[in-house]
Amino acid sequence: MGYEFNEKVIEHFENPRNVGEIEDADIVETVGSPVCGDMLTLYIKLKDDKVEDVKFKTFGCGAAIATSSIFTEMVKGKTVDEALKITSDVVVDALGGLPEKKVHCSLLAPDAFHNAIEKYKKEHDPKEQ
Numbered sequence: 001m002g003y004e005f006n007e008k009v010i011e012h013f014e015n016p017r018n019v020g021e022i023e024d025a026d027i028v029e030t031v032g033s034p035v036c037g038d039m040l041t042l043y044i045k046l047k048d049d050k051v052e053d054v055k056f057k058t059f060g061c062g063a064a065i066a067t068s069s070i071f072t073e074m075v076k077g078k079t080v081d082e083a084l085k086i087t088s089d090v091v092v093d094a095l096g097g098l099p100e101k102k103v104h105c106s107l108l109a110p111d112a113f114h115n116a117i118e119k120y121k122k123e124h125d126p127k128e129q
């Protein structure tokens, strides 16, 4: 069964940005979707509280690829606090919408990012321990 995806989603699916690994990443975080079981790994490199680089690999569907692609574009260069505001809603809006049944796919990248930053803060900030 097919879904109706808009052109922007299809463009990101066909030419996903920032796919791959970062060898010297500061954080590597993998999350799975409770809805479909698909997985995504996010590699993050931080510098001076900014997201210097970010890449992803996913076994998810086309919507997971498209949403992760635009997510990495949106958070790159932002401060960590700004990047944390890029929620799945923001991602879906930026893509011009997703079919209702595919909205859960847009949670993967923001969830991985949130988990990753939480872990990083715990490891690096003694106050958080």
Ligand code: FES
Residues within 6 Å of the ligand: 033, 036, 037, 038, 060, 061, 062, 063, 064, 102, 104, 105
């Ligand atoms: S159906 Fe699993 S991420 Fe889209």
